[in-house]
Amino acid sequence: MTPIFxxxxxxxxxxxxxxxxxxxxxxxxxxxxxxFGGTYSPxxxxxxxxxxKLEEEGLxxxxxxxxxTVYEITDAGRAELAARADDLQNIEDEVTDSVRRLADEVRTGVTEAMKSLRADLASAARQAKAEHARAEHTKPTPDARPAGDANRALREADMVLNDFRQQLRADLRTQAYRSTMPADTVPELRRQLDAVRASILDSLKR
Structure with a gap:
């Protein structure tokens, strides 16, 4: 992550x-x-x-x-703030830009996680299709699903993932601009998506 201040x-x-x-x-x-809407916590x-250092300087x-231990600004500290009002406004502008940039990083994290999940689902679907073809070749069964079902299921899963991604991006954007996003949003998102992916892949192997 690039420096915030x-x-x-x-x-x-x-x-x-x-x-x-x-x-x-x-x-x-x-x-x-x-x-910072929870996207940065020092x-x-x-x-x-x-x-x-501020205490040493009498501020x-x-x-x-x-x-x-409670910290309180001194008159000297208030005087420095007044003297550097323009600098403080520039910092506020930088904070606003940083919040937007960090929100973009969160959205990028969501996008990459969703791409990984979609790739794993596609791989699992291909594997299931190959195993189905082998089973058909060695021991045909009346109840076996046509190979086309796997493709339809994959397309439907892709639609569900796209809908989820768009909705989650909208939700994250809203929370970021309301300054209510917890600092552990991205790690928690990755953890939960990994858990969902593992669960789905496990169900596909049964």
Missing amino acids: AHGSLRLYLLSLLAERPRHGYELIQALSDR SAGTIYPRLA VTKTAGDRK
Whole structure:
């Protein structure tokens, strides 16, 4: 994945989030994930060193609670935000572009997964057809399906897959622009599609 923030941009963006209200580290991570519709979620190793640097520069303060350390912007931090208002607007524009790009990556992941599933189904259909032909040659049975049935089934499966792909792309696009897509969308999608593929292939071999 290409870098989300240019050098120094995340530091300023964290200041802007703290200008909205004090937050602890996990809340900042969640806020960033929400801004990206769940398509990007920074690690603690990305966030906390920058918070420590902001504290060293006197731009934020932290208050340790029972379980969480809350960070709050200082007057100096607000002054820097005001002085770099144009830079912050540029970062907001970059975030918007990044959300669109990441959404495209999600859609590409769906497309590739669906292509793989379709290829496996086609391969399984060819294998079933070959096995059927061998069975017909060695031991004809009155109940054997005509070979044309496998082709019709494959065409129908292809239509179902296309409908599914189009609907899922539309759903993902909607969720991305509503900023409600979880960070694990693509891994979970791949996991479930792999499970569906394995189940279908298993049923074809019975």
